[in-house]
Amino acid sequence: MTKSILTRRQLIRFGALGASSLALGGCEQFDLLGIRNSNVRNFVEKANDLTYYVQRFLIGDALAREYPESEIRQPQRPNGSTNPQTPEYLALKAADFSGYRLSVSGLVETPKSYSLSELRNMPSRTQITRHDCVEGWSCIAKWTGTPLSVVLDEVKLKPAARYLVFHCYDTMGSGRGGPAHYYESCDLADAWHPQTILAYGLNDQVLPVSNGAPIRVRIERQLGYKQPKYLRAIEAVSSFADIGRGKGGYWEDRGYEWYAGI
Template sequence: MSDVTRRGLLVGATGLAAAGLGGCDLVADGPGRGGLYGASDWLTFHVQRWLLRHQPLVREFGPEAISAVFPTINTVDPDDPAYRRSKAAGFSDWRLPVTGLVARPMAFSLADLKAMPARTQITLHACEQGWSAIGQWTGVPLSQVLLAAGLKPEARFLVIRTVDGWWDTYDLFDALHPQTILAYGMNGGDLPVKHGAPVRLRVERQLGYKSLKYLASIEAVDRVDGIGQGRGSMVGELGFSWYAGI
Protein backbone atom coordinates (compact mmCIF):
# COMPACT_ATOMS: atom_id res chain seq x y z
CA MET A 1 0.00 0.00 0.00
CA SER A 2 1.40 3.42 -0.93
CA ASP A 3 1.95 6.21 1.60
CA VAL A 4 -0.82 8.24 -0.04
CA THR A 5 -3.23 5.34 0.25
CA ARG A 6 -2.22 4.71 3.85
CA ARG A 7 -2.67 8.38 4.68
CA GLY A 8 -6.04 8.48 2.97
CA LEU A 9 -7.24 5.44 4.82
CA LEU A 10 -6.05 6.84 8.16
CA VAL A 11 -7.72 10.20 7.57
CA GLY A 12 -10.88 8.49 6.43
CA ALA A 13 -10.95 6.22 9.45
CA THR A 14 -10.42 9.18 11.78
CA GLY A 15 -13.32 10.97 10.16
CA LEU A 16 -15.52 7.93 10.52
CA ALA A 17 -14.63 7.61 14.18
CA ALA A 18 -15.48 11.25 14.83
CA ALA A 19 -18.79 10.89 13.07
CA GLY A 20 -19.55 7.65 14.87
CA LEU A 21 -19.20 9.23 18.30
CA GLY A 22 -22.33 11.24 17.57
CA GLY A 23 -24.51 8.12 17.31
CA CYS A 24 -23.79 4.44 17.51
CA ASP A 25 -26.36 2.82 15.25
CA LEU A 26 -24.32 0.97 12.64
CA VAL A 27 -26.90 1.63 9.94
CA ALA A 28 -30.21 3.48 9.97
CA ASP A 29 -32.88 1.43 11.78
CA GLY A 30 -30.21 -1.18 12.50
CA PRO A 31 -28.53 -2.44 15.66
CA GLY A 32 -26.40 -0.29 17.89
CA ARG A 33 -24.94 0.14 21.35
CA GLY A 34 -23.68 3.20 23.15
CA GLY A 35 -20.37 4.31 24.56
CA LEU A 36 -16.86 3.55 23.34
CA TYR A 37 -17.80 -0.01 22.37
CA GLY A 38 -20.52 1.39 20.14
CA ALA A 39 -18.12 3.87 18.56
CA SER A 40 -15.60 1.07 17.96
CA ASP A 41 -18.33 -1.06 16.34
CA TRP A 42 -19.29 1.85 14.11
CA LEU A 43 -15.71 2.50 12.99
CA THR A 44 -14.96 -1.16 12.30
CA PHE A 45 -18.19 -1.67 10.41
CA HIS A 46 -17.83 1.32 8.12
CA VAL A 47 -14.14 0.79 7.37
CA GLN A 48 -14.79 -2.87 6.54
CA ARG A 49 -17.77 -2.01 4.38
CA TRP A 50 -15.64 0.50 2.48
CA LEU A 51 -12.91 -2.10 1.94
CA LEU A 52 -15.49 -4.67 0.81
CA ARG A 53 -17.58 -2.29 -1.29
CA HIS A 54 -16.94 -4.29 -4.48
CA GLN A 55 -18.23 -7.49 -2.81
CA PRO A 56 -15.03 -9.60 -3.14
CA LEU A 57 -15.11 -13.32 -2.40
CA VAL A 58 -13.26 -14.73 0.55
CA ARG A 59 -10.41 -17.12 -0.18
CA GLU A 60 -11.43 -20.62 -1.20
CA PHE A 61 -9.12 -23.62 -0.79
CA GLY A 62 -8.47 -26.92 -2.53
CA PRO A 63 -9.74 -30.26 -1.14
CA GLU A 64 -6.31 -31.03 0.32
CA ALA A 65 -6.75 -28.18 2.79
CA ILE A 66 -9.90 -29.57 4.44
CA SER A 67 -9.29 -29.99 8.19
CA ALA A 68 -9.22 -33.53 9.55
CA VAL A 69 -10.98 -32.25 12.66
CA PHE A 70 -13.62 -29.51 12.59
CA PRO A 71 -14.59 -28.66 16.21
CA THR A 72 -18.15 -28.13 17.35
CA ILE A 73 -19.31 -25.81 20.11
CA ASN A 74 -22.59 -24.99 21.85
CA THR A 75 -25.52 -27.18 20.74
CA VAL A 76 -24.57 -30.41 18.96
CA ASP A 77 -27.97 -32.18 19.02
CA PRO A 78 -30.97 -29.97 19.88
CA ASP A 79 -33.13 -31.25 22.72
CA ASP A 80 -36.33 -30.22 20.97
CA PRO A 81 -39.15 -32.78 20.51
CA ALA A 82 -40.13 -31.58 17.04
CA TYR A 83 -36.50 -31.57 15.91
CA ARG A 84 -35.93 -35.09 17.24
CA ARG A 85 -39.02 -36.38 15.42
CA SER A 86 -37.85 -34.72 12.21
CA LYS A 87 -34.36 -36.15 12.61
CA ALA A 88 -35.80 -39.63 13.06
CA ALA A 89 -37.68 -39.16 9.78
CA GLY A 90 -34.52 -38.15 7.94
CA PHE A 91 -35.72 -34.52 7.95
CA SER A 92 -38.32 -35.39 5.28
CA ASP A 93 -40.90 -33.26 7.12
CA TRP A 94 -38.53 -30.36 7.83
CA ARG A 95 -39.54 -26.95 6.47
CA LEU A 96 -37.83 -23.54 6.48
CA PRO A 97 -40.42 -20.73 6.48
CA VAL A 98 -39.44 -17.51 4.69
CA THR A 99 -41.88 -14.76 5.74
CA GLY A 100 -42.15 -11.04 6.39
CA LEU A 101 -41.50 -8.55 3.61
CA VAL A 102 -41.69 -11.04 0.75
CA ALA A 103 -44.24 -11.24 -2.06
CA ARG A 104 -44.62 -15.00 -1.76
CA PRO A 105 -44.21 -16.37 1.78
CA MET A 106 -42.95 -19.91 1.42
CA ALA A 107 -41.84 -22.92 3.45
CA PHE A 108 -38.92 -24.71 1.79
CA SER A 109 -38.36 -28.42 2.31
CA LEU A 110 -34.88 -29.91 2.22
CA ALA A 111 -35.75 -31.35 -1.21
CA ASP A 112 -36.81 -27.88 -2.39
CA LEU A 113 -33.45 -26.41 -1.41
CA LYS A 114 -31.52 -29.26 -3.02
CA ALA A 115 -33.43 -28.71 -6.27
CA MET A 116 -32.23 -25.10 -6.50
CA PRO A 117 -28.89 -23.96 -8.00
CA ALA A 118 -26.14 -25.10 -5.63
CA ARG A 119 -22.76 -23.75 -4.67
CA THR A 120 -19.84 -25.67 -3.15
CA GLN A 121 -17.06 -23.75 -1.41
CA ILE A 122 -14.08 -24.70 0.75
CA THR A 123 -13.52 -21.92 3.25
CA LEU A 124 -11.94 -21.04 6.57
CA HIS A 125 -14.20 -20.96 9.62
CA ALA A 126 -12.73 -18.54 12.17
CA CYS A 127 -14.23 -19.04 15.62
CA GLU A 128 -14.45 -16.22 18.12
CA GLN A 129 -12.94 -18.62 20.68
CA GLY A 130 -9.61 -18.52 18.89
CA TRP A 131 -9.56 -21.66 16.72
CA SER A 132 -10.09 -22.10 13.00
CA ALA A 133 -10.79 -24.96 10.62
CA ILE A 134 -11.35 -25.41 6.90
CA GLY A 135 -14.45 -27.19 5.62
CA GLN A 136 -16.26 -27.80 2.37
CA TRP A 137 -19.85 -26.58 2.31
CA THR A 138 -22.56 -27.26 -0.29
CA GLY A 139 -25.86 -25.43 -0.36
CA VAL A 140 -28.08 -22.94 -2.08
CA PRO A 141 -27.12 -19.26 -2.09
CA LEU A 142 -29.43 -17.38 0.26
CA SER A 143 -30.04 -14.92 -2.57
CA GLN A 144 -31.75 -17.68 -4.58
CA VAL A 145 -34.17 -18.42 -1.77
CA LEU A 146 -34.98 -14.73 -1.39
CA LEU A 147 -35.50 -14.46 -5.13
CA ALA A 148 -37.95 -17.35 -5.07
CA ALA A 149 -39.87 -15.74 -2.20
CA GLY A 150 -39.87 -12.32 -3.88
CA LEU A 151 -38.01 -10.03 -1.49
CA LYS A 152 -39.87 -6.71 -1.35
CA PRO A 153 -38.03 -3.41 -2.03
CA GLU A 154 -38.61 -2.17 1.52
CA ALA A 155 -36.89 -5.20 3.07
CA ARG A 156 -33.49 -4.27 4.50
CA PHE A 157 -32.64 -7.00 7.01
CA LEU A 158 -33.20 -10.70 7.63
CA VAL A 159 -34.04 -12.11 11.05
CA ILE A 160 -32.89 -15.73 11.24
CA ARG A 161 -33.91 -17.99 14.12
CA THR A 162 -32.77 -21.48 15.06
CA VAL A 163 -34.24 -24.59 16.63
CA ASP A 164 -32.15 -24.17 19.78
CA GLY A 165 -33.28 -20.62 20.42
CA TRP A 166 -30.52 -18.51 18.88
CA TRP A 167 -31.30 -15.60 16.58
CA ASP A 168 -29.36 -13.08 14.56
CA THR A 169 -29.95 -10.44 11.90
CA TYR A 170 -28.16 -9.63 8.66
CA ASP A 171 -28.41 -6.74 6.26
CA LEU A 172 -28.69 -7.39 2.54
CA PHE A 173 -25.04 -6.52 1.86
CA ASP A 174 -24.07 -9.81 3.47
CA ALA A 175 -27.27 -11.77 2.85
CA LEU A 176 -27.00 -11.39 -0.94
CA HIS A 177 -23.28 -12.13 -1.14
CA PRO A 178 -22.58 -15.15 -3.43
CA GLN A 179 -20.81 -17.06 -0.65
CA THR A 180 -23.64 -16.65 1.85
CA ILE A 181 -25.36 -20.00 1.54
CA LEU A 182 -27.87 -22.28 3.24
CA ALA A 183 -25.62 -25.32 3.57
CA TYR A 184 -27.05 -28.84 3.58
CA GLY A 185 -23.77 -30.62 2.79
CA MET A 186 -20.34 -30.77 4.40
CA ASN A 187 -17.14 -32.36 3.11
CA GLY A 188 -18.93 -34.26 0.34
CA GLY A 189 -21.72 -35.73 2.48
CA ASP A 190 -24.89 -34.62 4.21
CA LEU A 191 -24.47 -31.95 6.86
CA PRO A 192 -23.90 -33.76 10.18
CA VAL A 193 -26.27 -33.13 13.07
CA LYS A 194 -23.45 -31.77 15.22
CA HIS A 195 -22.76 -29.15 12.55
CA GLY A 196 -26.37 -28.00 12.24
CA ALA A 197 -28.35 -30.50 10.15
CA PRO A 198 -30.41 -30.37 8.14
CA VAL A 199 -29.45 -26.82 7.12
CA ARG A 200 -27.12 -24.20 8.54
CA LEU A 201 -26.17 -20.71 7.45
CA ARG A 202 -22.69 -19.93 6.12
CA VAL A 203 -21.68 -16.26 6.20
CA GLU A 204 -18.08 -16.60 5.09
CA ARG A 205 -17.00 -12.99 5.61
CA GLN A 206 -17.83 -12.96 9.30
CA LEU A 207 -16.74 -14.84 12.42
CA GLY A 208 -18.21 -18.25 13.11
CA TYR A 209 -20.95 -17.16 15.47
CA LYS A 210 -22.77 -15.50 12.56
CA SER A 211 -23.08 -18.86 10.74
CA LEU A 212 -26.06 -20.16 12.67
CA LYS A 213 -26.83 -23.88 12.94
CA TYR A 214 -30.23 -25.66 12.96
CA LEU A 215 -32.14 -23.04 10.98
CA ALA A 216 -35.83 -22.68 11.89
CA SER A 217 -37.06 -19.54 10.11
CA ILE A 218 -36.12 -16.52 8.02
CA GLU A 219 -38.05 -13.26 8.21
CA ALA A 220 -37.45 -10.19 6.02
CA VAL A 221 -37.93 -6.89 7.87
CA ASP A 222 -37.33 -3.19 7.32
CA ARG A 223 -35.67 -2.51 10.69
CA VAL A 224 -34.16 -4.40 13.61
CA ASP A 225 -33.59 -1.69 16.21
CA GLY A 226 -36.86 -2.63 17.92
CA ILE A 227 -36.12 -6.34 18.27
CA GLY A 228 -35.05 -7.47 21.73
CA GLN A 229 -32.63 -4.97 23.22
CA GLY A 230 -31.99 -3.36 19.84
CA ARG A 231 -28.52 -4.91 19.43
CA GLY A 232 -29.46 -7.00 16.44
CA SER A 233 -28.74 -10.48 17.74
CA MET A 234 -28.73 -12.80 20.70
CA VAL A 235 -24.93 -12.69 20.83
CA GLY A 236 -25.12 -8.90 20.64
CA GLU A 237 -27.14 -8.94 23.83
CA LEU A 238 -24.39 -11.08 25.36
CA GLY A 239 -21.75 -8.45 24.57
CA PHE A 240 -20.49 -9.51 21.14
CA SER A 241 -20.44 -7.22 18.11
CA TRP A 242 -23.36 -7.51 15.70
CA TYR A 243 -21.01 -7.12 12.73
CA ALA A 244 -18.25 -9.72 12.97
CA GLY A 245 -16.45 -9.10 9.68
CA ILE A 246 -13.03 -10.63 9.11
Protein backbone atom coordinates in the same frame (compact mmCIF):
# COMPACT_ATOMS: atom_id res chain seq x y z
CA MET B 1 -7.73 -9.89 -0.24
CA THR B 2 -4.55 -7.91 -0.95
CA LYS B 3 -2.27 -6.56 1.74
CA SER B 4 -3.31 -3.01 0.88
CA ILE B 5 -6.80 -3.65 2.20
CA LEU B 6 -7.06 -3.38 5.97
CA THR B 7 -8.51 -6.30 7.85
CA ARG B 8 -11.13 -5.76 10.47
CA ARG B 9 -8.68 -6.65 13.21
CA GLN B 10 -6.32 -3.94 11.96
CA LEU B 11 -9.13 -1.42 11.97
CA ILE B 12 -10.10 -2.13 15.57
CA ARG B 13 -6.57 -2.10 16.89
CA PHE B 14 -6.75 1.55 17.90
CA GLY B 15 -8.28 3.26 20.94
CA ALA B 16 -11.85 2.42 21.75
CA LEU B 17 -12.12 0.00 18.85
CA GLY B 18 -9.33 -2.05 20.34
CA ALA B 19 -11.08 -1.99 23.71
CA SER B 20 -14.25 -3.21 22.04
CA SER B 21 -12.43 -6.10 20.42
CA LEU B 22 -10.90 -7.20 23.72
CA ALA B 23 -14.17 -6.93 25.59
CA LEU B 24 -16.16 -8.90 23.06
CA GLY B 25 -13.55 -11.43 21.99
CA GLY B 26 -14.42 -14.11 24.52
CA CYS B 27 -17.54 -16.13 25.20
CA GLU B 28 -18.47 -14.59 28.56
CA GLN B 29 -20.66 -11.53 28.99
CA PHE B 30 -18.87 -8.49 30.38
CA ASP B 31 -20.99 -6.76 33.03
CA LEU B 32 -20.13 -3.24 31.91
CA LEU B 33 -21.13 -3.89 28.32
CA GLY B 34 -24.27 -5.66 29.50
CA ILE B 35 -25.64 -2.42 30.98
CA ARG B 36 -27.98 -1.02 28.36
CA ASN B 37 -27.56 2.64 29.35
CA SER B 38 -23.81 2.49 29.96
CA ASN B 39 -21.93 5.41 28.37
CA VAL B 40 -19.03 3.05 27.70
CA ARG B 41 -21.32 0.60 25.93
CA ASN B 42 -22.84 3.37 23.82
CA PHE B 43 -19.38 4.60 22.85
CA VAL B 44 -18.24 1.10 21.93
CA GLU B 45 -21.37 0.54 19.83
CA LYS B 46 -20.67 3.72 17.85
CA ALA B 47 -17.10 2.52 17.32
CA ASN B 48 -18.45 -0.80 16.05
CA ASP B 49 -20.70 1.07 13.61
CA LEU B 50 -17.62 2.87 12.26
CA THR B 51 -15.83 -0.46 11.83
CA TYR B 52 -18.81 -1.77 9.87
CA TYR B 53 -19.02 1.14 7.45
CA VAL B 54 -15.27 1.32 6.86
CA GLN B 55 -15.02 -2.43 6.32
CA ARG B 56 -17.95 -2.43 3.91
CA PHE B 57 -16.33 0.41 1.96
CA LEU B 58 -12.98 -1.37 1.76
CA ILE B 59 -14.01 -4.90 0.86
CA GLY B 60 -17.08 -4.26 -1.30
CA ASP B 61 -18.17 -7.55 -2.88
CA ALA B 62 -14.83 -9.31 -2.39
CA LEU B 63 -14.96 -13.07 -1.88
CA ALA B 64 -13.67 -14.88 1.17
CA ARG B 65 -10.60 -16.95 0.38
CA GLU B 66 -11.31 -20.44 -0.93
CA TYR B 67 -8.90 -23.34 -0.49
CA PRO B 68 -7.91 -26.54 -2.32
CA GLU B 69 -9.14 -29.87 -0.93
CA SER B 70 -5.63 -30.65 0.27
CA GLU B 71 -6.12 -28.03 2.99
CA ILE B 72 -8.97 -30.02 4.59
CA ARG B 73 -6.97 -31.78 7.29
CA GLN B 74 -9.53 -32.41 10.02
CA PRO B 75 -13.31 -32.63 10.44
CA GLN B 76 -15.22 -29.42 10.97
CA ARG B 77 -15.09 -28.83 14.72
CA PRO B 78 -18.54 -28.77 16.37
CA ASN B 79 -19.05 -26.11 19.02
CA GLY B 80 -21.85 -24.33 20.80
CA SER B 81 -25.09 -26.30 20.43
CA THR B 82 -24.37 -29.74 19.00
CA ASN B 83 -27.61 -31.67 19.63
CA PRO B 84 -30.74 -29.57 20.22
CA GLN B 85 -33.26 -31.10 22.60
CA THR B 86 -36.37 -29.10 21.77
CA PRO B 87 -39.34 -31.41 21.06
CA GLU B 88 -39.88 -29.95 17.59
CA TYR B 89 -36.27 -30.57 16.57
CA LEU B 90 -36.15 -34.06 18.08
CA ALA B 91 -39.26 -35.03 16.09
CA LEU B 92 -37.70 -33.78 12.87
CA LYS B 93 -34.45 -35.60 13.56
CA ALA B 94 -36.26 -38.85 14.35
CA ALA B 95 -37.88 -38.69 10.89
CA ASP B 96 -34.54 -37.91 9.19
CA PHE B 97 -35.83 -34.35 8.60
CA SER B 98 -38.42 -35.54 6.08
CA GLY B 99 -40.95 -33.12 7.59
CA TYR B 100 -38.58 -30.14 7.65
CA ARG B 101 -39.85 -26.85 6.25
CA LEU B 102 -37.87 -23.62 6.04
CA SER B 103 -40.20 -20.64 6.09
CA VAL B 104 -39.20 -17.31 4.55
CA SER B 105 -41.43 -14.44 5.60
CA GLY B 106 -41.55 -10.86 6.82
CA LEU B 107 -40.95 -8.03 4.37
CA VAL B 108 -41.23 -10.19 1.24
CA GLU B 109 -43.66 -10.08 -1.66
CA THR B 110 -44.18 -13.86 -1.76
CA PRO B 111 -43.68 -15.74 1.53
CA LYS B 112 -42.58 -19.30 0.92
CA SER B 113 -41.84 -22.54 2.72
CA TYR B 114 -39.22 -25.01 1.48
CA SER B 115 -38.72 -28.68 2.21
CA LEU B 116 -35.20 -30.04 2.50
CA SER B 117 -35.55 -31.87 -0.82
CA GLU B 118 -36.70 -28.66 -2.52
CA LEU B 119 -33.64 -26.82 -1.25
CA ARG B 120 -31.36 -29.63 -2.40
CA ASN B 121 -32.89 -29.52 -5.88
CA MET B 122 -32.29 -25.79 -6.31
CA PRO B 123 -29.07 -24.41 -7.85
CA SER B 124 -26.18 -25.20 -5.53
CA ARG B 125 -22.73 -23.92 -4.68
CA THR B 126 -19.76 -25.75 -3.15
CA GLN B 127 -16.94 -23.83 -1.50
CA ILE B 128 -13.93 -24.71 0.65
CA THR B 129 -13.49 -21.96 3.21
CA ARG B 130 -12.02 -21.32 6.64
CA HIS B 131 -14.29 -21.07 9.64
CA ASP B 132 -12.89 -18.59 12.19
CA CYS B 133 -14.29 -18.84 15.71
CA VAL B 134 -14.36 -15.92 18.14
CA GLU B 135 -12.68 -18.31 20.61
CA GLY B 136 -9.51 -18.18 18.47
CA TRP B 137 -9.53 -21.46 16.52
CA SER B 138 -10.13 -22.03 12.80
CA CYS B 139 -10.99 -24.96 10.56
CA ILE B 140 -11.10 -25.44 6.77
CA ALA B 141 -14.03 -27.41 5.36
CA LYS B 142 -16.05 -27.94 2.19
CA TRP B 143 -19.62 -26.66 2.31
CA THR B 144 -22.41 -27.33 -0.19
CA GLY B 145 -25.76 -25.59 -0.24
CA THR B 146 -28.29 -23.36 -1.91
CA PRO B 147 -27.14 -19.77 -2.45
CA LEU B 148 -29.34 -17.57 -0.29
CA SER B 149 -29.70 -15.22 -3.27
CA VAL B 150 -31.67 -17.91 -5.12
CA VAL B 151 -34.27 -17.96 -2.35
CA LEU B 152 -34.36 -14.17 -2.18
CA ASP B 153 -35.01 -14.01 -5.92
CA GLU B 154 -38.09 -16.16 -5.39
CA VAL B 155 -39.58 -14.37 -2.39
CA LYS B 156 -38.72 -10.86 -3.63
CA LEU B 157 -37.74 -8.54 -0.80
CA LYS B 158 -39.85 -5.45 -0.21
CA PRO B 159 -38.10 -2.02 -0.36
CA ALA B 160 -38.37 -1.61 3.42
CA ALA B 161 -36.32 -4.76 4.10
CA ARG B 162 -32.85 -4.01 5.49
CA TYR B 163 -31.85 -7.22 7.26
CA LEU B 164 -32.49 -10.94 7.34
CA VAL B 165 -33.05 -12.62 10.70
CA PHE B 166 -32.28 -16.33 11.02
CA HIS B 167 -34.40 -18.14 13.61
CA CYS B 168 -33.06 -21.48 14.87
CA TYR B 169 -34.24 -24.63 16.64
CA ASP B 170 -31.51 -24.70 19.28
CA THR B 171 -31.81 -22.97 22.62
CA MET B 172 -29.08 -21.37 24.70
CA GLY B 173 -29.68 -21.46 28.44
CA SER B 174 -32.84 -20.13 30.01
CA GLY B 175 -34.18 -17.08 31.75
CA ARG B 176 -37.38 -15.81 33.31
CA GLY B 177 -39.07 -16.12 29.93
CA GLY B 178 -37.95 -19.70 29.40
CA PRO B 179 -35.30 -21.09 27.01
CA ALA B 180 -33.85 -18.54 24.58
CA HIS B 181 -33.80 -19.72 20.98
CA TYR B 182 -30.64 -18.89 19.07
CA TYR B 183 -31.01 -16.32 16.33
CA GLU B 184 -28.72 -14.29 14.11
CA SER B 185 -28.96 -11.75 11.34
CA CYS B 186 -27.13 -10.16 8.45
CA ASP B 187 -27.49 -7.13 6.22
CA LEU B 188 -28.49 -7.38 2.58
CA ALA B 189 -24.89 -7.06 1.37
CA ASP B 190 -24.08 -10.38 3.03
CA ALA B 191 -27.47 -11.86 2.18
CA TRP B 192 -26.88 -11.39 -1.56
CA HIS B 193 -23.19 -12.30 -1.44
CA PRO B 194 -22.44 -15.34 -3.71
CA GLN B 195 -20.72 -17.24 -0.88
CA THR B 196 -23.67 -16.94 1.50
CA ILE B 197 -25.36 -20.32 1.29
CA LEU B 198 -27.95 -22.44 3.08
CA ALA B 199 -25.61 -25.38 3.64
CA TYR B 200 -26.92 -28.95 3.71
CA GLY B 201 -23.62 -30.69 2.92
CA LEU B 202 -20.25 -30.83 4.69
CA ASN B 203 -17.10 -32.41 3.24
CA ASP B 204 -19.11 -34.32 0.60
CA GLN B 205 -21.46 -35.79 3.21
CA VAL B 206 -24.88 -34.84 4.49
CA LEU B 207 -24.53 -32.09 7.09
CA PRO B 208 -24.40 -33.85 10.49
CA VAL B 209 -26.47 -32.87 13.49
CA SER B 210 -23.37 -31.78 15.41
CA ASN B 211 -22.66 -29.16 12.73
CA GLY B 212 -26.19 -27.84 12.32
CA ALA B 213 -28.40 -30.24 10.35
CA PRO B 214 -30.51 -29.96 8.39
CA ILE B 215 -29.52 -26.43 7.31
CA ARG B 216 -26.76 -24.14 8.48
CA VAL B 217 -26.24 -20.61 7.18
CA ARG B 218 -22.73 -19.95 5.88
CA ILE B 219 -21.77 -16.26 5.78
CA GLU B 220 -18.14 -16.74 4.90
CA ARG B 221 -16.93 -13.20 5.54
CA GLN B 222 -18.05 -13.28 9.17
CA LEU B 223 -16.94 -15.01 12.38
CA GLY B 224 -18.49 -18.33 13.35
CA TYR B 225 -21.21 -17.05 15.66
CA LYS B 226 -22.70 -15.22 12.67
CA GLN B 227 -23.29 -18.55 10.88
CA PRO B 228 -26.30 -20.03 12.66
CA LYS B 229 -27.07 -23.75 12.78
CA TYR B 230 -30.38 -25.65 12.90
CA LEU B 231 -32.14 -23.06 10.77
CA ARG B 232 -35.91 -22.90 11.27
CA ALA B 233 -37.01 -19.69 9.54
CA ILE B 234 -35.78 -16.59 7.74
CA GLU B 235 -37.48 -13.26 8.37
CA ALA B 236 -36.88 -10.06 6.39
CA VAL B 237 -37.12 -7.02 8.66
CA SER B 238 -36.49 -3.29 8.69
CA SER B 239 -35.02 -3.30 12.22
CA PHE B 240 -34.26 -5.58 15.18
CA ALA B 241 -36.25 -3.54 17.71
CA ASP B 242 -38.90 -6.21 18.36
CA ILE B 243 -36.64 -9.26 18.14
CA GLY B 244 -34.82 -10.62 21.19
CA ARG B 245 -33.21 -7.73 23.01
CA GLY B 246 -33.03 -5.68 19.83
CA LYS B 247 -29.33 -6.13 18.96
CA GLY B 248 -29.64 -8.54 16.03
CA GLY B 249 -28.48 -11.83 17.53
CA TYR B 250 -28.33 -14.04 20.61
CA TRP B 251 -24.71 -13.14 21.41
CA GLU B 252 -25.12 -9.55 20.30
CA ASP B 253 -27.91 -9.22 22.86
CA ARG B 254 -25.28 -10.20 25.42
CA GLY B 255 -22.54 -7.78 24.37
CA TYR B 256 -20.96 -9.16 21.19
CA GLU B 257 -20.53 -7.04 18.09
CA TRP B 258 -23.25 -7.27 15.47
CA TYR B 259 -20.81 -6.90 12.59
CA ALA B 260 -18.15 -9.61 12.91
CA GLY B 261 -16.48 -9.33 9.51
CA ILE B 262 -13.04 -10.82 8.95
